[in-house]
Amino acid sequence: MLRASPDRLCEIYDLAMLDLDGVVYVGGRAVPGAPDHLESARKLGMRLAFVTNNASRTPETVAAHLVDLGIAAEPGDVVTSAQAAARLVARRIPARSRVVALGAEGLVAALQSEGLVVVGVEDEAQALVSGYGPDLRWSDLMRAAVRVRDGLWWVASNTDLSIPTAYGTAPGHGVLVDMLARFSGVTPEVAGKPARPLLDETVRRVGGTRPLMIGDRLDTDIEGARIAEVDSLLVLTGVTGLTELVAARVAERPTFIACDLRGLLEPHPSVTESGGATRCGGWSVSTSGGTLEVEGYGDAGDWWRAVAVASWRHLDEHGDVVDVTGLETPADAPAR
Numbered sequence: 001m002l003r004a005s006p007d008r009l010c011e012i013y014d015l016a017m018l019d020l021d022g023v024v025y026v027g028g029r030a031v032p033g034a035p036d037h038l039e040s041a042r043k044l045g046m047r048l049a050f051v052t053n054n055a056s057r058t059p060e061t062v063a064a065h066l067v068d069l070g071i072a073a074e075p076g077d078v079v080t081s082a083q084a085a086a087r088l089v090a091r092r093i094p095a096r097s098r099v100v101a102l103g104a105e106g107l108v109a110a111l112q113s114e115g116l117v118v119v120g121v122e123d124e125a126q127a128l129v130s131g132y133g134p135d136l137r138w139s140d141l142m143r144a145a146v147r148v149r150d151g152l153w154w155v156a157s158n159t160d161l162s163i164p165t166a167y168g169t170a171p172g173h174g175v176l177v178d179m180l181a182r183f184s185g186v187t188p189e190v191a192g193k194p195a196r197p198l199l200d201e202t203v204r205r206v207g208g209t210r211p212l213m214i215g216d217r218l219d220t221d222i223e224g225a226r227i228a229e230v231d232s233l234l235v236l237t238g239v240t241g242l243t244e245l246v247a248a249r250v251a252e253r254p255t256f257i258a259c260d261l262r263g264l265l266e267p268h269p270s271v272t273e274s275g276g277a278t279r280c281g282g283w284s285v286s287t288s289g290g291t292l293e294v295e296g297y298g299d300a301g302d303w304w305r306a307v308a309v310a311s312w313r314h315l316d317e318h319g320d321v322v323d324v325t326g327l328e329t330p331a332d333a334p335a336r
Helices: 034-043 059-068 081-090 105-113 138-149 173-184 197-206 218-228 242-246 261-265 300-318
Strands: 015-019 047-052 078-080 098-102 117-119 127-130 154-156 162-165 168-171 211-215 231-235 256-258 272-274 277-280 283-288 291-296
Touching (some): 015 034, 034 261, 197 211, 283 300
């Protein structure tokens, strides 16, 4: 269940590991307030790391994008799944080993920075590393699938099934991984969230002894934090909404919840149970016949915290997800 904190999170944790799309920006625009909230956290001593499963872009490209959005960032603040995959490979095989890179510029650069020699899909190699690449050729995918089936070690940057684009949500690298795995019968080693290597690589590169993962996705950011054994903050500026939150499995439940990145700068109140109701701040939540009922007033973050805990208790006790059809969100709920 959610943890309370009488102190601001930026005072408890010394490293914020921030997912990007849905947390720091949405599409081509910064999440409202995100630049100011992050700058405030940094001034209070928190290190910021920008963590992405997207293996196609270099840290330099990502940092430049963040700067354009008004967020101070250096390439060293950015950690990608390509870097985590390259590090994983470099720890297993000798320097100057030959590696097939099935991906884009970010993957090639990450492998080369670890002292590995990037070769083509037909060349002799000790490993194959795959990542999102919009210009991959079908002939290369076929050859890679056969080589993996025949025994070439395969590392995947991530298994995300979708990726946001300017024209909407599109198939992500996970679709390619699924195709290669089905054909070859081989499951790759995975570097990106929810697997552990990316978060370990972030701590190694950026530093910090008390990291906090901040994300908007339950099945990558939050589950990845649990796998890496670090605390997490779910922000509600991305893909997770009411329907997803109330159905969260135990492995997908965050340590803290906030409406946005202001949650780094505020205490987090406790969620309590009394008389069959779950309470946080001015809100009281109960379940009746599998339906969630909410009463009260106050802070929107407290509304989400109370709703989450009440829903999870019901799910754990009864095995079914509460019905939230027609439930008013904080924007529509009464405030004092």
